[in-house]
Amino acid sequence: MPISDQFRDDLIAAIPGLRAFGFSLTSRSHRADDLVQETLMKAWKHHDSFQEGTNLKAWLYTILRNEFYSQLRKRRREVEDADGHYSSRVAVQAEQHGHLDMADLKTALQQLPEDQREAIILVGASGFSYEEAATICNVAIGTIKSRVNRARRKLGEILQLDSANEYYPDAHLHGVSTASVSTDE
Amino acid sequence: MTEKRRSNAKMPGDHSKVTPVNIPQSRPVQATIAMQDLLGDKLRAYYNEVVREPVPDRFDKLLKELEARSNPKKPG
Numbered sequence: 001m002p003i004s005d006q007f008r009d010d011l012i013a014a015i016p017g018l019r020a021f022g023f024s025l026t027s028r029s030h031r032a033d034d035l036v037q038e039t040l041m042k043a044w045k046h047h048d049s050f051q052e053g054t055n056l057k058a059w060l061y062t063i064l065r066n067e068f069y070s071q072l073r074k075r076r077r078e079v080e081d082a083d084g085h086y087s088s089r090v091a092v093q094a095e096q097h098g099h100l101d102m103a104d105l106k107t108a109l110q111q112l113p114e115d116q117r118e119a120i121i122l123v124g125a126s127g128f129s130y131e132e133a134a135t136i137c138n139v140a141i142g143t144i145k146s147r148v149n150r151a152r153r154k155l156g157e158i159l160q161l162d163s164a165n166e167y168y169p170d171a172h173l174h175g176v177s178t179a180s181v182s183t184d185e
Numbered sequence: 186m187t188e189k190r191r192s193n194a195k196m197p198g199d200h201s202k203v204t205p206v207n208i209p210q211s212r213p214v215q216a217t218i219a220m221q222d223l224l225g226d227k228l229r230a231y232y233n234e235v236v237r238e239p240v241p242d243r244f245d246k247l248l249k250e251l252e253a254r255s256n257p258k259k260p261g
Contacts, residue, residue: 002255008252020233033241036244040248101227105228109231125233152221155224159227161223
């Protein structure tokens with residue numbers, strides 16, 4: 001079956017989101033782009049297994065996620081081989097990306113277990129429903145919900161969002177409130 | 186001393202004011218919601234920062250390659 005222009009255009013349109021998902025999982029730009037490249041190649045090769053009219057975005061995110069885990073397993077095997085034991089490596093040096101606030105969030109995300117990280121990103125940032133996220137991660141909806149809740153709690157603790165709220169109850173609105181102060185000059 | 190204190194405590198006409206107390210459950214619930222909003226904003230900002238980046242050339246090249254491979258001799 002030939003590949004339709006529509007399919008190609010949809011792949012192109014999905015690239016920015018896939019890069020963001022890849023970056024959220026790996027916290028490394030080049031690794032994210034390698035994941036996206038693999039994803040596009042696999043999607044192209046297996047385009048026959050995609051059912052037209054179903055959710056292409058979710059299909060592509062599933063491919064990227066599977067690729068991420070297969071690379072992770074490979075990486076861990078290599079670490080195991082080299083060290084004789086498995087060592088969990090949390091992102092030690094965070095690549096600078098964006099302002100300080102974002103760097104904090106990035107470091108915090110890396111402290112979450114992969115399953116919670118992907119769940120909170122898919123639901124909280126990529127805009128997938130719990131149901132779609134459950135399909136992408138191949139688990140029950142309830143599992144996704146509890147992972148999202150645990151991730152939220154943990155990120156809130158790490159970023160100390162609860163204490164920030166004590167002092168700046170409208171912190172997330174500060175842009176609005178300052179913008180509303182205007183003079184007639 | 187103790188007697189004095191006791192008598193103070195029993196002063197007639199001392200209707201100690203009842204301090205208005207915040208509705209107990211609403212505060213933590215509100216804080217949780219505010220925290221989730223704040224976290225949601227942060228997550229989306231973090232994610233969208235990458236979404237808005239220009240797409241690297243390698244992907245344009247890759248798709249052209251893939252297309253060329255699947256249509257080796259496109260009649261033109």
